[in-house]
Amino acid sequence: MIHINQLERIFRSRLRRRSVTAVQDLTLSIEPGELFGLVGPDGAGKTTTLRMLAGILKPTSGEATVNGHDIVKEAEAIKQELGYMAQQFGLYPDLTVDENLNFICDVFDVVGDAREQRIQELLDFTNLHDFRQRRARQLSGGMQKKLALTAALVHRPKLLLLDEPTTGVDPVARREFWDILTELHASGSTVIVSTPYMDEAERCNRVGLMYNGRLMVCDTPGAVKRMLPGAVLALRADNLAAAERVLKDMQQVIDVQPYGDVLSVIVTDHGDSAAIEARLSEAGVQVESLRPAPPRLEEAFIYFVRQYAANNHRPIEEVRA
Amino acid sequence: MNRRHVLAIAKKEWLHIIRDPISIFLLMIGPVLMLIIISYAMATDVENVPVMVYDQDGSPESDELVKRLDRHNVLDVITHVDSTAEVEDKLKRREARVAVLIEEGFADQLSSIAGLQSLYTDGPRVSFIIDGTDPISAETAMETALQVSEAYMTERLNVMLDEQSEAGADETLIEVFREQLTTPITLEIDNRYNPDLKAIWDLVPAMIAVALMLPGMSISTTIAREHSQGTLESLVATPVDKEAILLGKALPYVLISLINVILMYIVARVIFGVPFRGNLALYLALSALYAFATLAVGLLFSILIRNVEAALWASMMFFLFPGMFLSGMFFPVEIFPFVIKIETLELPATSGVVINRGMFLQGVSARVLWWNILLLLIIAVEGFEIAVRLFKKRIA
Numbered sequence: 001m002i003h004i005n006q007l008e009r010i011f012r013s014r015l016r017r018r019s020v021t022a023v024q025d026l027t028l029s030i031e032p033g034e035l036f037g038l039v040g041p042d043g044a045g046k047t048t049t050l051r052m053l054a055g056i057l058k059p060t061s062g063e064a065t066v067n068g069h070d071i072v073k074e075a076e077a078i079k080q081e082l083g084y085m086a087q088q089f090g091l092y093p094d095l096t097v098d099e100n101l102n103f104i105c106d107v108f109d110v111v112g113d114a115r116e117q118r119i120q121e122l123l124d125f126t127n128l129h130d131f132r133q134r135r136a137r138q139l140s141g142g143m144q145k146k147l148a149l150t151a152a153l154v155h156r157p158k159l160l161l162l163d164e165p166t167t168g169v170d171p172v173a174r175r176e177f178w179d180i181l182t183e184l185h186a187s188g189s190t191v192i193v194s195t196p197y198m199d200e201a202e203r204c205n206r207v208g209l210m211y212n213g214r215l216m217v218c219d220t221p222g223a224v225k226r227m228l229p230g231a232v233l234a235l236r237a238d239n240l241a242a243a244e245r246v247l248k249d250m251q252q253v254i255d256v257q258p259y260g261d262v263l264s265v266i267v268t269d270h271g272d273s274a275a276i277e278a279r280l281s282e283a284g285v286q287v288e289s290l291r292p293a294p295p296r297l298e299e300a301f302i303y304f305v306r307q308y309a310a311n312n313h314r315p316i317e318e319v320r321a
Numbered sequence: 322m323n324r325r326h327v328l329a330i331a332k333k334e335w336l337h338i339i340r341d342p343i344s345i346f347l348l349m350i351g352p353v354l355m356l357i358i359i360s361y362a363m364a365t366d367v368e369n370v371p372v373m374v375y376d377q378d379g380s381p382e383s384d385e386l387v388k389r390l391d392r393h394n395v396l397d398v399i400t401h402v403d404s405t406a407e408v409e410d411k412l413k414r415r416e417a418r419v420a421v422l423i424e425e426g427f428a429d430q431l432s433s434i435a436g437l438q439s440l441y442t443d444g445p446r447v448s449f450i451i452d453g454t455d456p457i458s459a460e461t462a463m464e465t466a467l468q469v470s471e472a473y474m475t476e477r478l479n480v481m482l483d484e485q486s487e488a489g490a491d492e493t494l495i496e497v498f499r500e501q502l503t504t505p506i507t508l509e510i511d512n513r514y515n516p517d518l519k520a521i522w523d524l525v526p527a528m529i530a531v532a533l534m535l536p537g538m539s540i541s542t543t544i545a546r547e548h549s550q551g552t553l554e555s556l557v558a559t560p561v562d563k564e565a566i567l568l569g570k571a572l573p574y575v576l577i578s579l580i581n582v583i584l585m586y587i588v589a590r591v592i593f594g595v596p597f598r599g600n601l602a603l604y605l606a607l608s609a610l611y612a613f614a615t616l617a618v619g620l621l622f623s624i625l626i627r628n629v630e631a632a633l634w635a636s637m638m639f640f641l642f643p644g645m646f647l648s649g650m651f652f653p654v655e656i657f658p659f660v661i662k663i664e665t666l667e668l669p670a671t672s673g674v675v676i677n678r679g680m681f682l683q684g685v686s687a688r689v690l691w692w693n694i695l696l697l698l699i700i701a702v703e704g705f706e707i708a709v710r711l712f713k714k715r716i717a
């Protein structure tokens with residue numbers, strides 16, 4: 001469905017003094033029926049990637065096809081078939097929900113009886129029925145996101161590109177939103193969604209971890225977690241800051257990441273826990289508990305980012321090879 | 322081009338306009354207001370310009386001159402002064418805008434043949450100083466002062482010549498003086514001073530063309546506004562074609578321009594009493610063409626400048642200032658150097674002014690205006706075509 005080959009996008013500042021490489025060396029294929037998560041922090045290059053795929057941004061080099069259409073030469077054909085939801089709210093704030101949806105239907109040639117039927121169907125789906133006469137400006141952030149999704153769905157696209165559809169949305173609305181996405185996916189749509197949240201990434205069938213314009217790792221969430229070397233130990237103790245300092249210097253410790261009142265200690269082997277406990281009490285840290293834990297995507301991601309920085313910003317696979 | 326797409330864009334654009342109180346006010350009332358205010362400001366009669374008198378002659382004749390100046394409603398003699406220093410002082414402090422300086426011997430120049438001769442050889446013993454900071458009232462005041470003075474002096478000298486001839490002076494000599502006296506003065510005054518309303522008849526139709534550029538200025542921010550609002554990204558990601566976006570955006574503004582034309586037509590006829598001698602249907606058609614031409618240029622600005630303030634300023638530099646000064650509204654296009662003349666051809670307003678004046682005052686037909694119609698067609702079609710070519714359905 002989507003084939004990306006060596007895609008690169010460089011933004012040059014108008015004064016030509018600075019340039020930003022937003023996306024580089026991106027090679028990736030996405031098959032029909034996937035729910036693909038493009039995961040990464042702000043500035044990773046997610047939006048730039050999705051914009052290029054939507055045919056609204058020219059790559060600096062490389063090529064890509066969407067549904068067999070070239071993203072530069074056949075951009076308009078892509079726009080016919082694609083449902084694109086931009087990161088920024090793209091509907092008109094001074095128009096009502098109904099007016100916005102009618103406008104989008106006009107533009108996508110959804111006309112006649114089919115239009116009202118489709119709008120009804122989508123409003124049922126997204127629970128926006130009671131807000132049809134409301135100006136888009138007066139909707140909450142979560143409802144705006146749902147309206148934008150509704151607008152992206154009017155022409156029944158087989159492929160959806162959603163750019164951070166849940167950023168700035170409350171947890172309940174986020175869950176609702178993901179239920180909708182899961183349903184779309186189950187009904188056979190291909191969905192590509194970008195997100196900075198790891199818990200959302202876990203719900204995708206495949207994730208691509210992006211950082212600094214590079215795709216660091218791309219696989220199923222399970223496989224990505226298995227790529228984390230060694231094992232994870234969850235540590236609870238009275239002085240986590242001291243524990244972190246001590247553990248970082250230990251040979252068998254690969255990485256230490258704080259998560260609230262728990263310290264995730266990535267070690268070469270489960271069997272290291274005795275040595276770790278001994279070292280901690282030696283340093284005067286009172287250990288409450290230290291037990292093996294299943295690795296999380298977030299731990300893998302942070303680990304990869306650190307590796308990537310330590311390896312002078314070369315992608316993980318390259319370093320391995 | 323898909324008609325449904327054009328209408329969809331036009332409809333949403335119309336909603337943007339009517340839901341924004343500022344833009345609906347500026348677009349619906351702005352041009353009419355501009356027409357009324359500027360026409361009034363330009364055409365208001367200059368009245369009661371304060372005048373001071375430095376009379377060193379102190380004769381009945383100088384008194385009479387001052388009285389006549391004061392009696393004219395343009396001038397208002399407010400004070401008499403006793404030194405040139407005082408004259409300078411009062412001018413500087415703007416207590417008076419005009420100074421009438423009457424030298425000793427003013428009466429003598431009007432009372433004898435020798436005086437009349439000295440008037441022509443040495444110059445008159447009366448002169449004026451005018452504060453030129455407000456050129457329109459200054460010019461009116463100056464012309465009034467000259468006219469009144471010359472009329473009085475001519476009258477007085479004619480009386481003197483009558484008396485001389487009654488007293489038995491050489492008739493042929495008197496006739497020579499009479500001839501010399503009247504001819505240049507009366508001619509000059511008649512040509513210069515024209516107090517009827519003709520100026521405003523010229524101004525109002527031109528002003529209509531200039532005011533009609535406001536919608537063009539307004540549309541020049543349309544893409545920038547969508548850009549800053551974040552809706553441009555979603556719009557260009559839809560399959561709607563570029564022509565439909567731009568044409569759809571222009572249509573509501575054409576409608577608004579036509580509403581404005583009708584309102585301004587009524588104001589011109591009713592408030593300013595300007596005659597309309599042309600064909601009304603032709604006038605509306607040409608106004609729509611003119612609106613299209615200005616809107617095409619406005620769209621071009623909109624596409625080139627993706628920042629609301631910058632787009633507004635750029636279009637103001639293009640539309641408003643040159644529109645007023647280069648379009649022929651204030652100064653005839655003929656006086657400009659060749660290069661500027663070429664530039665003014667590009668301005669829709671130049672043709673708009675010609676067409677409006679032609680339709681209102683002369684009642685000309687389309688055939689007479691063919692050159693300006695052709696120019697507007699070229700600006701409209703080419704402007705739109707270039708806009709479509711420059712507009713990319715992409716961000717950045």
Ligand SMILES: Nc1ncnc2c1ncn2[C@@H]1O[C@H](COP(=O)(O)OP(=O)(O)O)[C@@H](O)[C@H]1O
Nearest residue numbers: 011020022041042043044045046047048049717
């Ligand atoms: N239009 C643009 N002009 C200049 N730089 C840009 C532009 N868009 C994105 N960038 C830069 O490219 C990098 C990647 O941005 P983006 O794709 O928006 O990341 P993300 O969506 O993952 O937050 C950032 O450093 C950003 O500043």
Ligand SMILES: [Mg+2]
Nearest residue numbers: 046047087164
């Ligand atoms: Mg982004």
